[in-house]
Amino acid sequence: MIKVNSLRVDYEELTAVRDLSFEVKEGQIYGLVGPNGAGKTTTIKALAGLLEPTYGEILINNIDPETHPREAQKYIGYMPDFAPVYNNLTAWEYLDVFAAAYLIEKKERPAKIKYWIDKVKLSEKAKVYIRELSRGMKQRLVLAKTLLPNPKVLLLDEPASGLDPIARKDLRDILKEISQDGKTIIISSHILSELSDFCNAVGIMEKGKMVVSGSLQEIRSRIKSKGLMIVRLAEHNEDQSLKLFNILNNSTQISGLQKISDIEIRASFLGDAKEAAWLLAQLVKQNILIAEFNVKQDNVEDIFFKIGAHEVS
Ligand SMILES: Nc1ncnc2c1ncn2[C@@H]1O[C@H](COP(=O)(O)OP(=O)(O)OP(=O)(O)O)[C@@H](O)[C@H]1O
Numbered sequence: 001m002i003k004v005n006s007l008r009v010d011y012e013e014l015t016a017v018r019d020l021s022f023e024v025k026e027g028q029i030y031g032l033v034g035p036n037g038a039g040k041t042t043t044i045k046a047l048a049g050l051l052e053p054t055y056g057e058i059l060i061n062n063i064d065p066e067t068h069p070r071e072a073q074k075y076i077g078y079m080p081d082f083a084p085v086y087n088n089l090t091a092w093e094y095l096d097v098f099a100a101a102y103l104i105e106k107k108e109r110p111a112k113i114k115y116w117i118d119k120v121k122l123s124e125k126a127k128v129y130i131r132e133l134s135r136g137m138k139q140r141l142v143l144a145k146t147l148l149p150n151p152k153v154l155l156l157d158e159p160a161s162g163l164d165p166i167a168r169k170d171l172r173d174i175l176k177e178i179s180q181d182g183k184t185i186i187i188s189s190h191i192l193s194e195l196s197d198f199c200n201a202v203g204i205m206e207k208g209k210m211v212v213s214g215s216l217q218e219i220r221s222r223i224k225s226k227g228l229m230i231v232r233l234a235e236h237n238e239d240q241s242l243k244l245f246n247i248l249n250n251s252t253q254i255s256g257l258q259k260i261s262d263i264e265i266r267a268s269f270l271g272d273a274k275e276a277a278w279l280l281a282q283l284v285k286q287n288i289l290i291a292e293f294n295v296k297q298d299n300v301e302d303i304f305f306k307i308g309a310h311e312v313s
C-alpha cells in the first residue's frame, strides 16, 4: 500500500532523510520509531505530500503524491505532531468545517460528526470553544477530524503525546478497531510499550536512515530472536513432569530447557505459532495436565533495544 524508494529530503543545508526505502503492506499497523531527530516527522510529511522529496519515489496505493496530489489525498488521513487548531470554533464546528472540506454530504455530516465525537469521548465538549479545551482534548479532536473521511491510509505522528493513560488506551482501542477493516496505519511514537500492543510491523530509523523495517515476524527471524516458552503443570506429578520434559527436549525448536520448579519448565523457543500449537497438542495427547502454556515473543520494545545493541547482521 505504501512504497518508498531511495527517498531523500533536504531542508536547505541539512539532509533529514537519506536513501530511505521501505514498504508497508495493506492492513499493516507499522510503528515508526527512532530517537529525536531521526527523521520520522520528515518521512511522514513527505508521505502526506506536504514535503517535496529532494530525490526518490513515494507511492501510496500506486499513486505518486507528488505528481497526483489530489488523488493521493483521497487515501490519506494525516495527523501532525502539533496540529493547528482553530481556537474560535467549537469542537463541533471544527469537525463540520472539515466534513465540508472532505466533501461529505451535508445531510450525512451530523451523524458522522456525532459518531466520531462520541468515539473520542468529546461529546460533552461539542459546544465548547477549542481555546477552552485541554491539550489532550484538542489531540482527540484532531484524531476525530483525521478519521472523519474514513481514509484507507492513516499517517499518525505521535498521536498519543499529551494524552492521559485512559485516552491512550482509548486511542489504542480505536486504532485496533479501525485496523480490522483493512486500513494501513503508520504511527510514530516514543512510547514503545504501547506500540507493542498493536503494531504488527515496525521501522526503526536513525539519523535519517532506516535501520530495519518489516513485519515483526520477519524481523524476529532476521535477528534470530527466540521466544521464551513457559509451561506449567496443573499439579505436581513425577510421571507427567518427565513426559513433559522429554517431549520438549525432543523438539528441534527448543533449546536451553530449564526446570524452574516441580511444575514449571522454561525454554528458548525458535518456532512460530503453529509449531507451538503442535507441541501443545502433543502434550495434551499424552494426557499431561497443562495449566499454562505460553510463548513470549520479542515485541517492538525488545526489538528496538536489540537492534540498538547492534544484534542485527
Ligand atoms: N523545518 C525544518 N527546517 C530545517 N531542519 C529541520 C526542519 N524540520 C526538521 N529538521 C531537521 O531534520 C531532522 C529530522 O527531524 P524530524 O522532525 O523529521 O525528526 P523526528 O524523528 O520526527 O524527531 P522527534 O522524535 O523529535 O519528533 C532533524 O535534524 C531536524 O533538526
Ligand SMILES: [Mg+2]
Pocket: 040, 041, 042, 081, 157
Ligand atoms: Mg517528530
